[in-house]
Amino acid sequence: MNATEQCKQSEQIQLPFGLSEYAQRLERTRQAMLERGLELLIVSDPSNMYWLTGYDGWSFYVHQCVLVSLERAPIWFGRRMDGNGAKRTAYLAHDDIIGYSDDYVQSSELHPMEFLCQEVIIPRGWQRSRIGVEMDNYYFSAAAFAALQYGCPDATWQDATGLVNWQRAIKSAQEIAYMRIAASIVQHTHQRIYEVIEPGMRKNDLVAQIYQASIAGVAGHGGDYPAIVPMLPTGKDASAPHLTWTDAPIPDDSVTFFEIAGCYKRYHCPQSRTVYLGQPPQVLLDAEQAVIAGIDAGLEQARPGNTCADIANAFFKELRRRGFDKDGRTGYSIGASYPPDWGERTMSLRPQDKSVLQPGMVFHFMPALWDAEWGLEITEAIHITANGAEPLCSTPRQLFIKK
Amino acid sequence: MNATEQCKQSEQIQLPFGLSEYAQRLERTRQAMLERGLELLIVSDPSNMYWLTGYDGWSFYVHQCVLVSLERAPIWFGRRMDGNGAKRTAYLAHDDIIGYSDDYVQSSELHPMEFLCQEVIIPRGWQRSRIGVEMDNYYFSAAAFAALQYGCPDATWQDATGLVNWQRAIKSAQEIAYMRIAASIVQHTHQRIYEVIEPGMRKNDLVAQIYQASIAGVAGHGGDYPAIVPMLPTGKDASAPHLTWTDAPIPDDSVTFFEIAGCYKRYHCPQSRTVYLGQPPQVLLDAEQAVIAGIDAGLEQARPGNTCADIANAFFKELRRRGFDKDGRTGYSIGASYPPDWGERTMSLRPQDKSVLQPGMVFHFMPALWDAEWGLEITEAIHITANGAEPLCSTPRQLFIKK
Numbered sequence: 001m002n003a004t005e006q007c008k009q010s011e012q013i014q015l016p017f018g019l020s021e022y023a024q025r026l027e028r029t030r031q032a033m034l035e036r037g038l039e040l041l042i043v044s045d046p047s048n049m050y051w052l053t054g055y056d057g058w059s060f061y062v063h064q065c066v067l068v069s070l071e072r073a074p075i076w077f078g079r080r081m082d083g084n085g086a087k088r089t090a091y092l093a094h095d096d097i098i099g100y101s102d103d104y105v106q107s108s109e110l111h112p113m114e115f116l117c118q119e120v121i122i123p124r125g126w127q128r129s130r131i132g133v134e135m136d137n138y139y140f141s142a143a144a145f146a147a148l149q150y151g152c153p154d155a156t157w158q159d160a161t162g163l164v165n166w167q168r169a170i171k172s173a174q175e176i177a178y179m180r181i182a183a184s185i186v187q188h189t190h191q192r193i194y195e196v197i198e199p200g201m202r203k204n205d206l207v208a209q210i211y212q213a214s215i216a217g218v219a220g221h222g223g224d225y226p227a228i229v230p231m232l233p234t235g236k237d238a239s240a241p242h243l244t245w246t247d248a249p250i251p252d253d254s255v256t257f258f259e260i261a262g263c264y265k266r267y268h269c270p271q272s273r274t275v276y277l278g279q280p281p282q283v284l285l286d287a288e289q290a291v292i293a294g295i296d297a298g299l300e301q302a303r304p305g306n307t308c309a310d311i312a313n314a315f316f317k318e319l320r321r322r323g324f325d326k327d328g329r330t331g332y333s334i335g336a337s338y339p340p341d342w343g344e345r346t347m348s349l350r351p352q353d354k355s356v357l358q359p360g361m362v363f364h365f366m367p368a369l370w371d372a373e374w375g376l377e378i379t380e381a382i383h384i385t386a387n388g389a390e391p392l393c394s395t396p397r398q399l400f401i402k403k
Numbered sequence: 404m405n406a407t408e409q410c411k412q413s414e415q416i417q418l419p420f421g422l423s424e425y426a427q428r429l430e431r432t433r434q435a436m437l438e439r440g441l442e443l444l445i446v447s448d449p450s451n452m453y454w455l456t457g458y459d460g461w462s463f464y465v466h467q468c469v470l471v472s473l474e475r476a477p478i479w480f481g482r483r484m485d486g487n488g489a490k491r492t493a494y495l496a497h498d499d500i501i502g503y504s505d506d507y508v509q510s511s512e513l514h515p516m517e518f519l520c521q522e523v524i525i526p527r528g529w530q531r532s533r534i535g536v537e538m539d540n541y542y543f544s545a546a547a548f549a550a551l552q553y554g555c556p557d558a559t560w561q562d563a564t565g566l567v568n569w570q571r572a573i574k575s576a577q578e579i580a581y582m583r584i585a586a587s588i589v590q591h592t593h594q595r596i597y598e599v600i601e602p603g604m605r606k607n608d609l610v611a612q613i614y615q616a617s618i619a620g621v622a623g624h625g626g627d628y629p630a631i632v633p634m635l636p637t638g639k640d641a642s643a644p645h646l647t648w649t650d651a652p653i654p655d656d657s658v659t660f661f662e663i664a665g666c667y668k669r670y671h672c673p674q675s676r677t678v679y680l681g682q683p684p685q686v687l688l689d690a691e692q693a694v695i696a697g698i699d700a701g702l703e704q705a706r707p708g709n710t711c712a713d714i715a716n717a718f719f720k721e722l723r724r725r726g727f728d729k730d731g732r733t734g735y736s737i738g739a740s741y742p743p744d745w746g747e748r749t750m751s752l753r754p755q756d757k758s759v760l761q762p763g764m765v766f767h768f769m770p771a772l773w774d775a776e777w778g779l780e781i782t783e784a785i786h787i788t789a790n791g792a793e794p795l796c797s798t799p800r801q802l803f804i805k806k
Contacts, residue, residue, distance in 0.1 A: 136514075
């Protein structure tokens with residue numbers, strides 16, 4: 001299929017980005033491959049597959065990948081029945097969508113990656129190439145790698161974890177537009193939470209409202225599923241950052257944080273806020289002020305030329321000055337994603353990360369505090385512009401109190 | 404900490420199962436380890452971690468595991484901040500909850516599995532053991548295995564994919580009770596879909612209703628998040644089984660299938676139904692009759708002593724007799740699960756699978772038909788009892804037609 005035919009075919013499906021944007025992404029990826037001496041790249045991360053080709057489906061529970069070479073168009077490889085989904089969502093030529101049969105699904109005898117070697121890699125003469133694999137991706141299991149090594153014993157394997165993710169760090173205008181829609185959705189959802197939360201409400205009923213608000217969406221834009229479900233631990237449970245929910249009622253005089261995201265066309269805008277039902281104890285009010293001052297200090301540093309570490313250090317310093325302590329990371333790069341993580345898995349806002357900030361990068365600045373008895377999350381998604389940090393949401397930056 | 408203290412401590416948290424049930428599960432797992440000559444098992448599958456210890460949190464986007472040895476109590480290993488979640492949800496002694504610092508999170512320099520070797524495996528003298536790892540689990544990446552091999556060069560590694568999953572195949576009374584609640588939730592959700600769906604409704608608004616119904620739950624039992632988001636492709640898109648949703652309106656004279664699940668305490672009851680808006684074409688009505696007859700034929704075979712293959716073959720035979728063709732698998736074992744898959748990843752209903760059915764097993768019998776122009780899903784979750792198959796739901800088994 002030539003470029004015109006491919007173009008014609010892809011007009012029939014609704015791609016989230018224009019073909020020229022996909023061409024640029026491919027070019028950037030190939031450049032990174034050349035720099036590392038890679039002749040072939042096996043892309044297993046669903047968000048990278050989506051970013052490169054448009055492929056979008058909940059099929060990552062079986063083995064699948066996109067193959068990027070230096071010359072020919074990318075190849076989608078996955079379960080045969082999901083090939084139909086690739087035809088419906090990716091710009092690829094149908095000949096470049098290759099499926100394996102159901103015998104290979106969750107079988108202890110047959111592995112899809114052996115099929116990939118036999119039917120795709122070897123017939124195209126790539127079996128002695130230098131091949132990049134995303135060694136530390138969720139969907140590239142130890143068995144997948146073993147099957148590739150077995151099926152292509154003469155290939156040279158190189159860890160390419162994050163190679164594509166890094167190409168995604170600076171967003172295009174269309175990507176920022178989608179993230180702004182996601183931002184409007186998460187902002188709307190926090191409003192809904194504040195409107196409906198009350199003592200005695202079962203937590204799952206509140207979650208039902210969160211889903212309703214975030215999927216119905218805003219201003220005609222329907223919400224997509226975020227890569228993480230709502231997390232909303234209360235009280236002592238809020239000392240644990242990643243608990244989800246139960247059907248127990250929310251007690252009076254309690255603090256609950258809400259770590260949620262808006263999602264539009266797989267682009268995420270996470271934002272957390274915290275709600276106290278009743279009169280908060282002084283320690284929480286002090287923590288609120290410390291976090292807000294810390295965010296201000298971090299935002300001040302969030303400008304092109306500075307580093308991820310600058311944001312984190314400014315935040316931690318302000319926090320310590322006010323008597324609170326936190327270590328670890330306080331944010332990460334965001335963009336398109338699939339479960340189980342809405343982060344981009346490249347840059348982290350932490351003292352060790354010297355990545356230089358550039359216009360078009362977007363981070364979830366996530367200055368959460370988790371104490372043994374409570375948790376407080378007031379966070380911002382920030383867009384790095386030439387003039388500094390632009391928060392994507394205008395949700396009031398405070399501890400919400402409802403009496 | 405001795406058994407009494409551990410018991411006391413775990414009274415303070417709400418475990419989904421009694422301590423004696425966890426003891427039995429551990430015993431069954433150790434028996435399977437002994438049969439394979441394993442001295443240590445590294446359990447990375449979140450559903451296995453949950454089943455063995457009660458640990459429940461959305462933390463599987465970072466490396467974590469449960470270590471099962473033949474003598475001592477299981478150890479939870481994960482990100483330090485998630486250790487709080489382990490204390491809140493697992494029955495384990497707090498000394499057996501071991502965390503790594505945030506430096507190890509999504510870092511290109513430090514890997515949590517190296518920390519596991521240095522701080523957990525080697526200090527306990529397991530570094531020369533025969534160690535089982537879940538090679539083909541989503542959350543056991545190629546890099547995780549490489550880090551273990553590097554950190555414990557004298558260990559012998561054995562693939563233990565599915566070892567724990569197989570111990571889960573026969574459900575306890577309490578597990579069946581949870582699955583019945585999940586069944587009532589999915590049945591309620593299908594009712595809601597039928598009530599609210601209409602031509603012109605945006606798909607995302609329907610999804611918002613699906614979430615509302617399934618999370619609010621039934622009869623005082625709040626719904627948990629299913630391991631897969633709702634899938635509801637319409638028309639030609641329904642030829643692709645794993646597309647999720649858009650914000651486009653549902654057209655008149657169109658067919659949409661709904662692949663959804665109820666979930667309660669992580670136990671799933673998936674069930675699919677299909678809705679036609681308008682007067683369905685004859686081919687769909689014929690397909691409906693073929694699928695219903697195929698289900699009857701399969702259910703007839705779904706009794707102790709028969710095999711998974713017997714169900715699949717009976718279904719396929721009936722389908723072919725009526726002029727429809729399908730290959731591949733037509734169902735799988737179900738139980739507790741986490742994203743990205745609500746299957747148990749052991750038995751499949753397919754001709755190659757000779758696993759013998761036993762009372763207490765539960766399957767999603769999934770006789771879907773995907774044509775190039777449409778898809779039809781009418782499926783049942785079935786419980787194998789001494790007397791044969793018991794469908795967990797009583798949702799009418801038909802193509803729903805709404806005019």
